[in-house]
Amino acid sequence: MDRFEHRDGSLRAEEVPLSAVAEAHGTPTFVYSAATFRAHLRRLREAFAPLRPQLCYSVKSCSNLAILRLAVEEGAGLDLVSGGELHRAILAGADPSRCVLAGVGKTDREIAGALEAGVGVFNIESAEELANVARIADDLGRPARAALRINPEVEPGTHRHTATGRRATKFGVDLATAVEVFRGHDRRSRLRLCGLHLHIGSPIATTAPYVDAIDRVLELRDSLRRHGLGVEVLDLGGGFAADYVTGQAPPASTYAAAIVPRLRAAVEEGLELILEPGRSIVANSGVLLVRVTYTKESGGRRFVICDAGMNALLRPSHYDAFHFIWPCEVPPALVPSRREERPALPGLEEVDVVGPLCETGDYLAIARSLPPVERGDLLAVYAAGAYGMSMASRYNSSPLPAEVLVDGSSARLVRRRETYDDLVAHELAVPSQATPLLGALR
Numbered sequence: 001m002d003r004f005e006h007r008d009g010s011l012r013a014e015e016v017p018l019s020a021v022a023e024a025h026g027t028p029t030f031v032y033s034a035a036t037f038r039a040h041l042r043r044l045r046e047a048f049a050p051l052r053p054q055l056c057y058s059v060k061s062c063s064n065l066a067i068l069r070l071a072v073e074e075g076a077g078l079d080l081v082s083g084g085e086l087h088r089a090i091l092a093g094a095d096p097s098r099c100v101l102a103g104v105g106k107t108d109r110e111i112a113g114a115l116e117a118g119v120g121v122f123n124i125e126s127a128e129e130l131a132n133v134a135r136i137a138d139d140l141g142r143p144a145r146a147a148l149r150i151n152p153e154v155e156p157g158t159h160r161h162t163a164t165g166r167r168a169t170k171f172g173v174d175l176a177t178a179v180e181v182f183r184g185h186d187r188r189s190r191l192r193l194c195g196l197h198l199h200i201g202s203p204i205a206t207t208a209p210y211v212d213a214i215d216r217v218l219e220l221r222d223s224l225r226r227h228g229l230g231v232e233v234l235d236l237g238g239g240f241a242a243d244y245v246t247g248q249a250p251p252a253s254t255y256a257a258a259i260v261p262r263l264r265a266a267v268e269e270g271l272e273l274i275l276e277p278g279r280s281i282v283a284n285s286g287v288l289l290v291r292v293t294y295t296k297e298s299g300g301r302r303f304v305i306c307d308a309g310m311n312a313l314l315r316p317s318h319y320d321a322f323h324f325i326w327p328c329e330v331p332p333a334l335v336p337s338r339r340e341e342r343p344a345l346p347g348l349e350e351v352d353v354v355g356p357l358c359e360t361g362d363y364l365a366i367a368r369s370l371p372p373v374e375r376g377d378l379l380a381v382y383a384a385g386a387y388g389m390s391m392a393s394r395y396n397s398s399p400l401p402a403e404v405l406v407d408g409s410s411a412r413l414v415r416r417r418e419t420y421d422d423l424v425a426h427e428l429a430v431p432s433q434a435t436p437l438l439g440a441l442r
């Protein structure tokens, strides 16, 4: 699952004790394991090898340049959803022709930038957007390939915020209108509409929604064929699950066992397959390291107040998501064999693990069984690599956390912690006479 393990009562990322990371870089800090990231990416690639897919790591899941470099070094392309992500991709050394660009609201500036950079496939979300990308491609004289995002109307069984392939979402076009959109596209345009794209939700811990969606998309491909319209590219999106609880996510081989047989013939006939995994690669590759600032009892509940909450990791309050949390330093007898809500260990206490912000929704865990913790203890919030730092905010003027990448016994700071000056760096009304008063804060 990952390379975060307690050894002799001390949590390590690969060979590096997390207490040493906290000592060197403070908290809150996201700590990533390069070995875990590579292992998940390689497992996906091996599982789907019979379909020779282009893996496009989904930048939105964790977009630090050092993480993107890891993906690029492994030969992956990138799945982008904005001009900002394209900027990151280029800085990370990605080959734009191995990148795909999605997003329901691509602006003219983003489209032109992606055409100039030579992005491999535009994943198109509406007929109006298709016409606009085609217009800009023709104006710029830039050829490009496009895939139409289909809304296959399957139930992914995920949180409503991340179920994207149901009927009537803002994403893609209905199956029923897809043929019409293809037929309406001007074939003389430099934008060649030659693919289908879908992303049905995330995280999806069963294979049935993928199988249903693929069956529908293959039927659509047959109807397009009957109209003389070819499909060269099929992009299945992302959404494979991660282990928030031990053993929760099917291995890559299970997804592949369901998907490969359905697509093998099409791939043998020349269909190019793209996958856009994010979470399944990077979620288990990261932990959020926080320190306990205070503990308290109130109204019969025990609270553990940490130096970060929803500002660093929004998922518990935004998606009701479960993240396993455990102290970094514990006697070996108190290291659970599985990460789950209620580990079967003696002497645990039920606590709410909360952040410092002025909002009741600012928590990391509610009613969680933990060994007794005290002010000053370090806690690890597991499986925080995906949609952690990339969704972090500065709410309550909280400087963004640091990020550290561990590789074997090296721990490299890959994003420094923000300072108070960083918080106001883009504001244009800082009175110069305030500067002397700030000395003590810096």
Ligand SMILES: Cc1ncc(COP(=O)(O)O)c(C=O)c1O
Residues within 6 Å of the ligand: 058, 061, 079, 102, 199, 201, 202, 203, 237, 238, 239, 240, 276, 277, 278, 279, 280, 386
């Ligand atoms: C179009 C698209 N592709 C890929 C992904 C990545 O999903 P995941 O991180 O679950 O693999 C997302 C996530 O929102 C997405 O919207």
